Amino acid sequence: MTIFRYTLIRSFGNKTNLLFLTLFPVICIFLPQGEPWPPLPYGYQYFGIVMLFVGIRLATLIIEDRVNGVVKRLAIAPISYLHYLSGHLLAYAVIMVLQCVIVVYGGVAIGRELAQPHLLLLLYVSYSFVALAIALAWVSIFRSKDTAFLVYMSLIFFMSILGGLIIPLEMFPDLLKRLAVLMPTYWLERGLDWLVYGERMADYWIVQGVLWLYTILFVTIGSFKKLY
Amino acid sequence: MTIASMRGVVKRYGSYVALDCIDFDIYEGEIIGLLGPNGAGKTTLIHALTGLTPVDHGTVSLFGQAKQPFSRQNKERLGLVTQDITIFDELTAKQNLLFFAGVYGLKGKEKQERVKEALDFVGLGDKGDKNPAKFSGGMKRRLNIACALTHRPKLLIMDEPTVGIDPQSRNHILEAVKKLRDNGTTILYTSHYMEEVQAIASRVIIMDQGQMIKEGTVEQLIETIQSEEKVRIDVTEPYLVPVNQLEAIAGVKQVAVAGNQISVISAAGSGNLDRILTIVKERTGVVGIQADKPNLEDVFFTLTGKQLRDRGERE
Ligand SMILES: Nc1ncnc2c1ncn2[C@@H]1O[C@H](COP(=O)(O)OP(=O)(O)OP(=O)(O)O)[C@@H](O)[C@H]1O
Numbered sequence: 133m134t135i136f137r138y139t140l141i142r143s144f145g146n147k148t149n150l151l152f153l154t155l156f157p158v159i160c161i162f163l164p165q166g167e168p169w170p171p172l173p174y175g176y177q178y179f180g181i182v183m184l185f186v187g188i189r190l191a192t193l194i195i196e197d198r199v200n201g202v203v204k205r206l207a208i209a210p211i212s213y214l215h216y217l218s219g220h221l222l223a224y225a226v227i228m229v230l231q232c233v234i235v236v237y238g239g240v241a242i243g244r245e246l247a248q249p250h251l252l253l254l255l256y257v258s259y260s261f262v263a264l265a266i267a268l269a270w271v272s273i274f275r276s277k278d279t280a281f282l283v284y285m286s287l288i289f290f291m292s293i294l295g296g297l298i299i300p301l302e303m304f305p306d307l308l309k310r311l312a313v314l315m316p317t318y319w320l321e322r323g324l325d326w327l328v329y330g331e332r333m334a335d336y337w338i339v340q341g342v343l344w345l346y347t348i349l350f351v352t353i354g355s356f357k358k359l360y
Numbered sequence: 361m362t363i364a365s366m367r368g369v370v371k372r373y374g375s376y377v378a379l380d381c382i383d384f385d386i387y388e389g390e391i392i393g394l395l396g397p398n399g400a401g402k403t404t405l406i407h408a409l410t411g412l413t414p415v416d417h418g419t420v421s422l423f424g425q426a427k428q429p430f431s432r433q434n435k436e437r438l439g440l441v442t443q444d445i446t447i448f449d450e451l452t453a454k455q456n457l458l459f460f461a462g463v464y465g466l467k468g469k470e471k472q473e474r475v476k477e478a479l480d481f482v483g484l485g486d487k488g489d490k491n492p493a494k495f496s497g498g499m500k501r502r503l504n505i506a507c508a509l510t511h512r513p514k515l516l517i518m519d520e521p522t523v524g525i526d527p528q529s530r531n532h533i534l535e536a537v538k539k540l541r542d543n544g545t546t547i548l549y550t551s552h553y554m555e556e557v558q559a560i561a562s563r564v565i566i567m568d569q570g571q572m573i574k575e576g577t578v579e580q581l582i583e584t585i586q587s588e589e590k591v592r593i594d595v596t597e598p599y600l601v602p603v604n605q606l607e608a609i610a611g612v613k614q615v616a617v618a619g620n621q622i623s624v625i626s627a628a629g630s631g632n633l634d635r636i637l638t639i640v641k642e643r644t645g646v647v648g649i650q651a652d653k654p655n656l657e658d659v660f661f662t663l664t665g666k667q668l669r670d671r672g673e674r675e
């Protein structure tokens with residue numbers, strides 16, 4: 133509980149983080165609707181990108197712990213790496229879910245047309261966990277916070293384009309379309325699409341299933357590293 | 361009772377041998393000093409002893425357990441003051457302590473009390489709500505020490521805890537360390553400051569290039585290098601000093617007069633200073649005395665051929 137609690141405090145203690153955590157989601161609520169694409173207002177499309185940023189912002193705390201050496205103290209303390217990691221992930225997840233709730237129900241409150249808000253929330257939540265898991269796997273590789281963040285920015289850009297969050301997928305050549313399936317962003321896009329045009333409930337759950345597979349995969353990768 | 365020990369511990373980094381067959385015991389209730397020049401392997405030894413670094417050979421045992429020295433139960437009884445400052449800059453001093461206290465499973469009122477106790481202990485009682493980012497180097501150091509205290513470890517390992525702390529705070533901390541010992545904490549203390557170790561440690565290990573080159577009480581170590589004591593006395597009228605009378609004292613080896621100063625060399629431990637002074641004072645006025653007792657620094661220098669710390673590095 134201690135790790136969870138102080139991870140929350142530290143996440144909110146950083147000014148840049150506050151910007152990522154509060155301002156960007158609020159902006160997302162107010163962005164206009166596009167015609168005929170995307171299915172939901174632009175902000176609800178771009179929120180998928182924001183979540184990727186938020187994920188890495190949060191997870192760099194783990195790099196910070198490594199850089200400032202606190203992990204040394206933790207490694208000799210009577211707690212396990214799993215305990216440490218789950219404390220961090222839980223705190224991040226709480227923040228992410230909170231953001232999703234704000235974006236979805238904030239939108240509903242001001243009358244945005246969101247098709248099926250509850251299912252949208254569920255979709256966002258699962259996707260935000262993927263964003264966290266990828267970030268976790270990412271920071272387990274990097275020693276420096278700045279490099280981790282900078283390189284990840286390019287990765288986010290790449291994933292956002294290729295997943296169809298910025299330009300409609302139909303405009304892509306076939307090869308890229310096939311590659312896109314590998315991107316978690318593609319599955320978010322597919323989910324968003326389903327919320328407006330989808331018919332079979334099963335299609336929605338397939339999207340959810342894939343997102344959870346991604347989460348499990350990346351959390352597993354990210355948890356291999358030792359604490360110190 | 362032995363609290364911790366190493367037997368034949370070897371640690372290599374590639375082909376470099378950072379710890380070369382280390383053997384020692386730490387006994388309950390003592391302050392044991394660990395001395396060595398830069399790169400001697402002190403931190404590596406500490407990391408091996410706390411389980412931060414796996415060793416290539418040999419055994420480490422903590423609290424009598426060699427099979428599982430780093431069990432959860434043992435970890436609860438172990439405290440480490442790291443050589444680097446390892447605290448959260450974005451949390452206040454108090455939050456830092458609350459965090460580490462919480463990690464060690466302390467709760468509620470007890471946790472609050474221990475945190476306050478630790479803050480007072482290092483003299484940061486009124487700085488609890490400040491962020492260490494705004495602390496001076498010395499204050500950060502002190503917080504770094506406090507972070508290892510809230511869970512009241514039975515064995516406290518301090519890796520150069522006083523680097524960069526002003527002399528006044530250093531004395532405060534040395535007193536605090538002695539108090540910890542008096543309360544039953546066993547302490548392994550590493551420092552670049554000889555005087556510190558000489559002042560608080562009951563036993564000393566000297567390391568160089570990954571090897572333990574000497575171990576013993578401060579007195580024992582000093583004895584090994586020196587069999588003589590030298591006294592220099594500044595007097596007002598040196599021609600009045602009865603040189604042959606001084607030479608007749610048992611144990612005195614040599615008496616020399618140079619200018620206004622007489623030097624007397626006698627066997628170590630003969631306790632001749634008093635006798636020499638009495639004789640000199642009968643004839644002439646004494647304006648100054650220097651008794652050159654060899655100290656740990658001399659031991660160190662004799663053994664390693666190195667100063668523990670470059671002069672420029674000293675403060
Ligand atoms: N992770 C590592 N990889 C390779 N070599 C290392 C590593 N850690 C330490 N060393 C080497 O082992 C030797 C001992 O280092 P150590 O940090 O234990 O010395 P020390 O006695 O603590 O020195 P100081 O007084 O400067 O703190 C040094 O030569 C150092 O370069």
Ligand SMILES: [Mg+2]
Pocket residue numbers: 402403404443519
């Ligand atoms: Mg060191």
